[in-house]
Amino acid sequence: MVGAMEIYMLLPKTNCKKCGLPTCMAFAVGLLGREKKIDECTPLIEEKKYEAKLKKLREVMAPLENASETGLIIHPEKCFGCGNCVVACPVNVAAEPTRCAVGLGPKSDKVILAVEDGIVKCMNAKECRRFGPNKILCNACTATCPSKAIEFV
Amino acid sequence: MTTCTGCSLLCEDIELALKTGAITQAKNLCRKGQGHFQALFTERTRPMIDGQEVSLDQAIGKAAEILKSAKLPLLYGWSNSTLEAQAVGIDLAKKLGATIDDTSSFCQGILMERVLTGKIPTCTLDDVRNYADTSVFWGADPSNSHPRHLSRFAYYPRGEKRQKSYEEERTCIAVDVRKSATARLCSNYYFRLAPGQDAEFIEAILAVLEGKIPKFGDKKRMIELGTILRKTEYGVIFPGLGMVYSLQEKMDLLETLVVKLNEITTFKVIPMVGHYNMRGFNQLLLDLTGFINRVSFKDGKASHGPENSVIAAAKRCDAALVIGSDPLCALPFATARALAKVPLIAIDPRRSLTTDAAKVVIPSAMYGLEAGGTAVRMDGVKIAFEPAIKSDLLSDEQVLTRIMEAI
Numbered sequence A: 001m002v003g004a005m006e007i008y009m010l011l012p013k014t015n016c017k018k019c020g021l022p023t024c025m026a027f028a029v030g031l032l033g034r035e036k037k038i039d040e041c042t043p044l045i046e047e048k049k050y051e052a053k054l055k056k057l058r059e060v061m062a063p064l065e066n067a068s069e070t071g072l073i074i075h076p077e078k079c080f081g082c083g084n085c086v087v088a089c090p091v092n093v094a095a096e097p098t099r100c101a102v103g104l105g106p107k108s109d110k111v112i113l114a115v116e117d118g119i120v121k122c123m124n125a126k127e128c129r130r131f132g133p134n135k136i137l138c139n140a141c142t143a144t145c146p147s148k149a150i151e152f153v
Numbered sequence B: 001m002t003t004c005t006g007c008s009l010l011c012e013d014i015e016l017a018l019k020t021g022a023i024t025q026a027k028n029l030c031r032k033g034q035g036h037f038q039a040l041f042t043e044r045t046r047p048m049i050d051g052q053e054v055s056l057d058q059a060i061g062k063a064a065e066i067l068k069s070a071k072l073p074l075l076y077g078w079s080n081s082t083l084e085a086q087a088v089g090i091d092l093a094k095k096l097g098a099t100i101d102d103t104s105s106f107c108q109g110i111l112m113e114r115v116l117t118g119k120i121p122t123c124t125l126d127d128v129r130n131y132a133d134t135s136v137f138w139g140a141d142p143s144n145s146h147p148r149h150l151s152r153f154a155y156y157p158r159g160e161k162r163q164k165s166y167e168e169e170r171t172c173i174a175v176d177v178r179k180s181a182t183a184r185l186c187s188n189y190y191f192r193l194a195p196g197q198d199a200e201f202i203e204a205i206l207a208v209l210e211g212k213i214p215k216f217g218d219k220k221r222m223i224e225l226g227t228i229l230r231k232t233e234y235g236v237i238f239p240g241l242g243m244v245y246s247l248q249e250k251m252d253l254l255e256t257l258v259v260k261l262n263e264i265t266t267f268k269v270i271p272m273v274g275h276y277n278m279r280g281f282n283q284l285l286l287d288l289t290g291f292i293n294r295v296s297f298k299d300g301k302a303s304h305g306p307e308n309s310v311i312a313a314a315k316r317c318d319a320a321l322v323i324g325s326d327p328l329c330a331l332p333f334a335t336a337r338a339l340a341k342v343p344l345i346a347i348d349p350r351r352s353l354t355t356d357a358a359k360v361v362i363p364s365a366m367y368g369l370e371a372g373g374t375a376v377r378m379d380g381v382k383i384a385f386e387p388a389i390k391s392d393l394l395s396d397e398q399v400l401t402r403i404m405e406a407i
Helices: A004-009 A024-032 A042-046 A048-066 A084-088 A090-095 B031-041 B056-069 B083-096 B109-116 B125-131 B149-154 B181-185 B198-209 B219-231 B241-264 B278-289 B310-316 B333-341 B353-357 B396-406
Strands: A072-074 A113-116 A119-122 A150-152 B015-019 B022-027 B073-077 B099-102 B134-138 B171-176 B190-192 B234-239 B266-269 B319-323 B344-347 B360-362 B373-376 B382-385
Touching (some): A004 A024, A072 A119, A084 A090, A113 B022, B022 B031, B056 B344, B056 B396, B073 B083, B083 B278, B083 B373, B083 B396, B099 B310, B109 B241, B109 B278, B125 B149, B149 B234, B171 B181, B171 B219, B198 B219, B219 B241, B234 B241, B241 B266, B278 B373, B310 B333, B344 B353, B344 B396
Parallel strands (some): B073 B099, B073 B319, B134 B171, B134 B234, B171 B190, B344 B360
Antiparallel strands (some): A072 A150, B373 B382
16 A cells, blocks of 8 residues: 655655645645545646656556545455455444344445455445544454455555 | 355355356355356366267266276265265265265364264354354464355354454464464464474463473463463364374374363364365264264275275275365375276366366266255254256266166
């Protein structure tokens, strides 16, 4: 997973403030939090000398584009389909106390995580405890993953 | 609801969406099960004799002929068949006076015998979910071999007495030669051994439980492990192949450890069986003959011994029937080579190294998807399942019955 520092190294580092933020570091954090877009850094787009950096930046940011609203990223190639996250997720357990809570797969569509075709899928991301104004940094799904197939931005 | 026959957990909560000739969606199926089910549509076997495609009747006739004329036939495999097929198989062995052995002979047999005869206490996986607070994965990596083991039973689900589950009430311990995917989930409680050190490790645990200083490994960590085991209310050890291969004739040590642990608290053992119905075959043969595997029915009575194991019998037999297994791929090279030289009859839904080398290939329906039956889960619970897809193929049981009729 890419970090703010790594993104910062690929920015112009001139603190020109054209993006509306005081420093390039702030812009890097904004990019990571998906509040800012790469295109908002005009020097990086317009000036030729940053071409290589821009290309690299787009590369490292590509996986983040697939993240859900909560910043959840699933790497399907790593997933075992074990369902640890499905059973551990507190929202899933609350939605299906007779199934997810006791280790069975969910039946309804109210859950956040479910295994389909051998790979975990994310649905109803807005129900996630990481979403909304009262969000908390729950990590039940990432901590229980044996193959690091789930990550948060 | 469909039952997955991909591993010995026999998950019963699989929901399939079917369209003619394909599975369009499979809910709750793990990656291993997904591979197992999708395999239905590739590389299916056709009835063959000497590599030439023939009709099913001809293949069955030829198989019966080979078995009938053989003096020392070997019937091997069985772990990926239902109880019904296995029962017919044992009858066939009796009728032929053949040697019958299953994959446990070169797998968990040595441990399974102790579990089935009651020398080592065992429990069901539902007990594990409801009561267990300590699970020890020893020489096993369920995240890869039985992907849903931790999520359905051992660690993550909330059970009757374990409502706080993995967050507070359960401890998972991994003992392995490498930091496997399961060991990663056990965080602090991973104990690394060099290959073959399991016996020393058990002796060290025994020493710690008796209050002595262990001579093996990090003393502090061993004492910490001893404390966890002592404080356990209901513990379960899941020995995998890693432990079984390492201990072999020293299996008594595990028995001693379990006895010792049971003096302090409750500890059970569930072997991590690989194939979905290996335990079923062991139980069935034990009920019928008193032995779990390696049985010969020569001269009309059942005899047991290492000379009847697949390793020895493969070199001695003059014909072999392989069902529900791929011995040419799984067994040691010398055994596989010996087996490939005799006239081989392979009954399998899919192409494998064994069917490629076989003289006679008989296709069968895939259990769980195309045929129903009963199988025994790794913890000894019988699970009956219905087919999900209609198929014209004969099941293992029907194929064996027809061979038996033809003999």
